[in-house]
Amino acid sequence: MKIVTADEMREIDRVTSGRFGVPSLTLMENAGTAVAEFVLEQYPSVKRIGVICGKGNNGGDGFAVARKLHESGKEVGVTLLASNSELRGDAAEMFARLPVPAIPVSSKDELKRGPASEVFKTEILIDAILGTGFRPPVSGLYAEAIAALNASAAAVVSVDIPSGADADVMGEQTGTVARSDAIVTFTAPRPAHIFGMLTTGPILVSPIGSPDEAIISSLNLNVITPRDVVSVIGPRPPAANKGNFGHVLVLGGSLGKAGAAAMAGMAALRAGAGLSTVATAKNVLHTVAGFYPELMTEPLQQTEEGTISGKLPTRRRIDALIQGKTVLAVGPGISRHQDTAKLVRSLMSKCGIPMVLDADGL
Known part of the structure; x- marks a missing residue:
């Protein structure tokens, strides 16, 4: 409105x-x-x-x-x-x-x-x-x-x-x-x-x-x-399943900031997404996964400071994860590490699905 x-x-x-x-x-x-x-x-x-x-x-x-x-x-x-x-x-x-x-x-x-x-x-x-x-x-x-x-x-x-x-x-x-x-x-x-x-x-x-x-x-x-939003959250067909309502990929989280990524992933499910995956630095994966059993998680290579790495293998892994997803959310708890910031800029220039930038992603 x-x-x-x-x-x-x-x-x-x-x-x-x-x-x-x-x-x-x-x-x-x-x-x-x-x-x-x-x-x-x-x-x-x-x-x-x-x-x-x-x-x-x-x-x-x-x-x-x-x-x-x-x-x-x-x-x-x-x-x-x-x-x-x-x-x-x-x-x-x-x-x-x-x-x-x-x-x-x-x-x-x-x-x-x-x-x-x-x-x-x-x-x-x-x-x-x-x-x-x-x-x-x-x-x-x-x-x-x-x-x-x-x-x-x-x-x-x-x-x-x-x-x-x-x-x-x-x-x-x-x-x-x-x-x-x-x-x-x-x-x-x-x-x-x-x-x-x-x-x-x-x-x-x-x-x-x-x-x-x-x-x-x-x-x-x-x-x-x-x-x-009524058309999005209205009654769902009895034969529907979680695969019918989109899959959100959240890219975020870092050492000391795992909660933001976990909450973003859960918010996607509560807003109506059928599936939600959080891709995060591998050293905080267990923290994210421990928040909610409904969330799926994916580990990513990390910097020495515990943030998501911006190096080529990580970028390739993220490119693979994006395939089949409905929307990409980038930023919650991702940090402002220089290497991680390069990763975010790279995604902005080539991401082929709708992207939401928030928090440190901005």
Whole structure:
């Protein structure tokens, strides 16, 4: 799954509507449905739910969430951090469809002491204040609302992203950011979803109508999801055997670093490979073999320091071992010995099967 920037996400939405004919209101409706379904699935026994909405499209998503939850029989309260007249476009349309009254708030006092304060006493809070298009810092009424949300005892489900977070930041967030127990975002994750430590709970990326052709990213970053691997790890034919699911050859290990090669070999089996062989320096072969009986092992000539030799007989032996293998993994525990490094470079230039380089192999 591609990781996209906030600007790219806006362009994806624009192209989805302009080129592929999916109305923006439909995207918002689908977003609201995705959040509501997540809440109903994860918190089935909850009766009272509060929805805190900003005046932008994130708030429009929140209005759709509130309507869907109300239709499912939940008691829903909605607080709007603006006046009704400030709403525009799709957000205004979703507000008009609300089956419950939304309490508008224009000051800190109204937020803390008026009827709007009741929303913070619910069991679940839906954070629909600010989305991934926002650029920090947060100030004024929105900052007060986030502070009240953070002080509440309710579980918080974020719509798109915790309010106040910068979607493009790959590290720790700064400034006022809403806490989050779960995030439901849409179409594709932004960098902060993957690298930003925004929540200790689940992050759901829900498709809402954008075709794959519209999802374009310049980051060249992807995150592996169950959808990406389901075809590989799905049910296997009853008559299948280990020879039907590939054979991984791991080249690694050295004196004092045998464990890395053994764990890489076992990881290949746990990931679904039918067979896994670890080729390692002969003086650590017994250590590798002793980790897991499922692993096959092959001894290789070694240097005086206990690393895999890069001399011609060893290279020829490795060439023979590669025959019939599906993929070659090079690097775990292999060391940075000069002779061994020459071997790795030689393999890179002539290996005829897919190769994964890791650890010292890099």
